[in-house]
Amino acid sequence: MKSHLQHYIDGQWIDSDGGTRHHVIDPSTEQPVTEIMLGSAADVDKAVAAARKAFVGFSQTSVADRVALLERIIEEYKARIPDLAKATSEEMGAPVGFATMAQAPAGLGYFMGTLKALQEFTFEETVGKARVVHESLGVVAMITPWNWPLNQICAKVAPAIAAGDTMILKPSEEAPSNAIILAEILDKAGVPAGVFNLVNGDGPGVGAALSSHKGVDMVSFTGSTRAGIAVAQAAAATVKRVHQELGGKAPNLVLEGADLATVLPPTVQGVLANSGQSCIAPTRLLVHASQAGEATNVVRTIMEAVQVGDPAEMGAHIGPVVNKAQFDKIQDLIQSAIDEGATLVTGGTGRPDGRNSGYYVKPTLFADVTPAMRIWREETFGPVATITTYDGEEQAVELANDTDYGLSATISGDPAAAAKVAPRLRAGMVTINAWSGGGGTPFGGYKQSGNGREGGKYGLADFMELKAIIGGPV
Numbered sequence: 001m002k003s004h005l006q007h008y009i010d011g012q013w014i015d016s017d018g019g020t021r022h023h024v025i026d027p028s029t030e031q032p033v034t035e036i037m038l039g040s041a042a043d044v045d046k047a048v049a050a051a052r053k054a055f056v057g058f059s060q061t062s063v064a065d066r067v068a069l070l071e072r073i074i075e076e077y078k079a080r081i082p083d084l085a086k087a088t089s090e091e092m093g094a095p096v097g098f099a100t101m102a103q104a105p106a107g108l109g110y111f112m113g114t115l116k117a118l119q120e121f122t123f124e125e126t127v128g129k130a131r132v133v134h135e136s137l138g139v140v141a142m143i144t145p146w147n148w149p150l151n152q153i154c155a156k157v158a159p160a161i162a163a164g165d166t167m168i169l170k171p172s173e174e175a176p177s178n179a180i181i182l183a184e185i186l187d188k189a190g191v192p193a194g195v196f197n198l199v200n201g202d203g204p205g206v207g208a209a210l211s212s213h214k215g216v217d218m219v220s221f222t223g224s225t226r227a228g229i230a231v232a233q234a235a236a237a238t239v240k241r242v243h244q245e246l247g248g249k250a251p252n253l254v255l256e257g258a259d260l261a262t263v264l265p266p267t268v269q270g271v272l273a274n275s276g277q278s279c280i281a282p283t284r285l286l287v288h289a290s291q292a293g294e295a296t297n298v299v300r301t302i303m304e305a306v307q308v309g310d311p312a313e314m315g316a317h318i319g320p321v322v323n324k325a326q327f328d329k330i331q332d333l334i335q336s337a338i339d340e341g342a343t344l345v346t347g348g349t350g351r352p353d354g355r356n357s358g359y360y361v362k363p364t365l366f367a368d369v370t371p372a373m374r375i376w377r378e379e380t381f382g383p384v385a386t387i388t389t390y391d392g393e394e395q396a397v398e399l400a401n402d403t404d405y406g407l408s409a410t411i412s413g414d415p416a417a418a419a420k421v422a423p424r425l426r427a428g429m430v431t432i433n434a435w436s437g438g439g440g441t442p443f444g445g446y447k448q449s450g451n452g453r454e455g456g457k458y459g460l461a462d463f464m465e466l467k468a469i470i471g472g473p474v
Contacts, residue, residue: 004176005037007200008183010050011193017042019201022173027093027320027359028311034091036176039201041209044168047197048215051139051166054194059136059164063118066162070115072189073161077108080185084150087177092146093319093359094274095311102273107150107182110455113439114158117457130470136164137241137465138217141210143203143231144179145223146172146322147277147381152222152245153179155443155454156463157186157196163463168197168216170206174322203227211235218243218463224379225405225448243462244450245279245443247379248407251400252282252435253421255413256393260291260298263412263433268302268385270410270435272363275318276383277326279449282410282435283380284369286399289389296367296387300346303363306383308352320359321382327359330382334364337375342366342386371402379405393421401426406446410435428453 005021006013016037024034077084084107085099094103124133140160144152153171160167171179183198199206207227211219211234218241221231225246232242252267254260270282287295311319321327334349347364361382369376369386376386390396400409401424409427411418422430428445429437437443440456452462 002034008198036200039199039206044209047168050194055166076185076189091175097314107154110154111158118162134464140167141216141219142169143221146174149175159459159463243452246450248279249403249405250282250408251284252410254287256288258413271385280408285387306363340373343368404448407449
């Protein structure tokens with residue numbers, strides 16, 4: 001078992017001040033694979049003090065200096081992709097091939113996209129007789145989840161560095177080693193002491209201390225809506241900026257007359273990739289009543305072709321979900337759908353055949369799902385899809401929008417027809433015949449999926465302050 005018992009504060013690895021040991025569980029074996037130290041409020045105080053001290057100088061660095069720094073980070077990151085992939089695979093269960101090809105490169109993509117955004121960003125404009133300028137924001141607390149850990153970490157760290165901010169990262173205690181490796185990358189790339197600080201911990205401890213800390217100017221959180229509400233409440237007393245990417249329950253609106261065998265495989269893949277642990281997974285398939293039987297057969301064939309296997313092995317299989325709590329939640333939602341009258345097409349409760357341990361979930365499909373059912377409303381975060389029928393476009397749009405969330409939506413069918421429907425969907429991202437986003441585009445949600453955006457120039461702007469200077473030369 002690996003041990004990472006120190007925090008990275010002010011450019012040094014230091015012992016925790018009052019922290020407690022925590023075992024990270026390999027979800028494929030249910031055995032400890034790593035131990036870390038959950039930090040304390042005293043650790044948070046030290047990290048915030050280091051970040052505030054470093055902000056004075058780092059906020060005044062030139063764009064050219066920050067461009068050069070990002071370029072060095074990118075090169076160091078590339079060299080550590082195998083280590084990042086292995087850590088992610090062991091701790092959150094992504095198959096090592098998927099971790100190498102998708103999980104680890106996702107973080108690199110944010111650094112590369114932010115570098116381009118920084119090089120092209122307009123920091124100043126003239127409005128009448130005033131200059132309007134973008135400036136460094138301050139000290140940013142970052143609280144990130146386990147499902148796409150490097151993606152979510154780098155979506156915050158990269159724009160903060162580009163903006164001239166300083167930061168304290170609290171990664172998920174379920175998958176912390178990738179963040180520890182990232183700290184090593186940033187250190188080797190020459191990020192100045194105090195600019196990036198890492199304090200491992202859990203939400204009630206380090207997360208709450210960061211959210212409420214008067215020395216933090218912004219908290220950027222990715223995770224569940226429930227936890228996001230707690231973060232916002234803790235931050236309210238100090239009126240800091242709260243930047244959130246929260247839950248999702250994305251529809252997959254399949255247009256009437258679509259060639260199902262062509263359009264469904266790439267979009268249903270979003271339900272299966274990463275064992276369904278993606279906030280943009282388009283799990284709610286909406287199908288015209290005339291094509292319900294055909295759609296059910298197509299999706300069942302896709303689901304039943306998926307292999308579930310050991311994340312340490314190379315291959316196109318999916319791995320386990322991250323932990324027992326997540327496994328139990330998925331099992332409960334599957335059982336609720338059965339109890340509430342949905343038709344189980346394939347999959348169901350329990351582990352796949354041949355798996356007596358590990359948090360493995362059967363790829364599962366339900367038909368005849370209605371908006372009254374829990375599985376329609378609640379974010380499943382597993383390889384589980386549902387089919388609901390509609391009679392016309394108006395009803396389809398109404399069903400697609402019938403959710404508390406609004407992070408993403410997918411449309412499957414003719415692209416020209418889909419483009420006309422897309423503006424009617426209340427979501428921060430709409431994909432057509434695909435399920436994931438594109439580089440440089442804004443990522444974030446409507447409604448209870450959060451506020452603020454990450455990615456490209458939009459994410460960079462969200463990590464900066466805007467100032468009007470009136471009366472001087474323009």
